[in-house]
Amino acid sequence: MNDFPLILVVDNEAVNCKVLSWALREAGFRTISVQSGSEALPAALDHLPDLIILDVMMPGENGFTVCQRLQANPATRDIPVIFLSGLSETGDKLRGLELGAVDYITKPFAGDEVVARVRIHLRLRRARQALIAEQAAKLSTIRQAQQAMLVSPDDLPEARFGVEFLTVHEAGGDIYDVFASSANAYGYFVADVTGHDLGASFWTPAIKTLIRQNTSPIFSLADTFTTMNGVLCQVLSPAQVLTAAYLTLNRSSGKARLIRAGHPEPVLLRAGAAPQLLASEGDVLGGFENAFFEVRMIDVQPGDRLFLYTDGLLERPGRLLPQGQPHLLDACIRTAGLPLKEAVRDILRILLPEGSIPPDDVVLMGVEV
Numbered sequence: 001m002n003d004f005p006l007i008l009v010v011d012n013e014a015v016n017c018k019v020l021s022w023a024l025r026e027a028g029f030r031t032i033s034v035q036s037g038s039e040a041l042p043a044a045l046d047h048l049p050d051l052i053i054l055d056v057m058m059p060g061e062n063g064f065t066v067c068q069r070l071q072a073n074p075a076t077r078d079i080p081v082i083f084l085s086g087l088s089e090t091g092d093k094l095r096g097l098e099l100g101a102v103d104y105i106t107k108p109f110a111g112d113e114v115v116a117r118v119r120i121h122l123r124l125r126r127a128r129q130a131l132i133a134e135q136a137a138k139l140s141t142i143r144q145a146q147q148a149m150l151v152s153p154d155d156l157p158e159a160r161f162g163v164e165f166l167t168v169h170e171a172g173g174d175i176y177d178v179f180a181s182s183a184n185a186y187g188y189f190v191a192d193v194t195g196h197d198l199g200a201s202f203w204t205p206a207i208k209t210l211i212r213q214n215t216s217p218i219f220s221l222a223d224t225f226t227t228m229n230g231v232l233c234q235v236l237s238p239a240q241v242l243t244a245a246y247l248t249l250n251r252s253s254g255k256a257r258l259i260r261a262g263h264p265e266p267v268l269l270r271a272g273a274a275p276q277l278l279a280s281e282g283d284v285l286g287g288f289e290n291a292f293f294e295v296r297m298i299d300v301q302p303g304d305r306l307f308l309y310t311d312g313l314l315e316r317p318g319r320l321l322p323q324g325q326p327h328l329l330d331a332c333i334r335t336a337g338l339p340l341k342e343a344v345r346d347i348l349r350i351l352l353p354e355g356s357i358p359p360d361d362v363v364l365m366g367v368e369v
Contacts, residue, residue: 210228
């Protein structure tokens with residue numbers, strides 16, 4: 001997982017290096033640190049970080065001098081530099097910006113603020129609007145088979161998931177994907193393109209490309225869905241929208257984040273507790289430009305399970321399954337003692353007994369914390 005942004009922290013105070021590195025790693029970034037100005041340029045040349053957080057007041061070579069040396073070297077000239085300093089005078093800030101830094105944070109600092117500033121400047125470097133236009137042009141030409149990019153639990157055992165995907169003839173549009181979302185988390189994505197025809201299924205690889213391109217520690221989950229919405233508003237037909245649920249899970253910190261776009265509510269099943277539906281607000285993707293998406297934070301612990309699914313799981317021709325989601329919750333309880341892959345398979349069998357034919361594709365994904 002070495003594709004995630006690397007941040008170089010330069011500060012002669014060891015405690016500052018530790019605090020900043022911890023906050024950045026918690027946000028999903030990789031970090032390295034050095035404790036003197038003389039070490040900064042060699043470290044930058046060796047590792048070519050995506051961004052540098054640079055203390056100003058250091059013995060020997062101070063931050064302003066280091067910034068000048070970074071700017072003078074073609075290999076490091078384009079690396080964004082954020083100054084961190086106890087100097088709060090306007091003149092000091094202007095000097096730092098004139099030397100080529102992109103931002104200036106005064107001490108004492110808050111870890112959340114530093115992370116937010118880092119994200120902003122990495123996003124600016126990526127030229128987000130140009131990226132959206134480029135992605136929209138590429139996605140308009142993608143027409144591949146629906147099964148081309150399916151991820152199997154055996155392909156990614158460390159993600160600890162099970163999935164059942166039932167396709168119905170000429171009723172396409174259901175999508176799922178699992179991938180590393182940061183250096184210490186995995187992302188679990190389930191979505192459904194409206195339309196009960198073969199054309200909807202053609203979007204499967206395109207949507208998977210889009211979610212992966214816009215998942216990074218640089219972006220919050222709301223940023224990811226906002227960018228996706230902007231692209232999809234350009235490329236989907238007026239009669240099409242996308243509903244989706246996207247969950248990121250950091251098992252080491254026991255934190256999960258959920259964002260939904262008009263999609264059915266996932267299920268959280270804790271050991272020895274009643275299952276619950278995880279509600280959050282979110283508009284569909286591709287429907288209109290100014291969509292709103294709420295991110296829900298969830299504390300999890302080993303043994304917990306989360307289930308994401310598409311609405312075909314609860315549909316029958318012309319109607320919803322009797323009892324709807326309560327029936328799903330009951331099925332989760334009945335299968336709680338089984339290994340995850342077996343539990344996912346049996347939940348599907350309970351809700352879709354042999355011989356049942358839903359009117360739409362069905363995805364059911366289980367995730368083990």
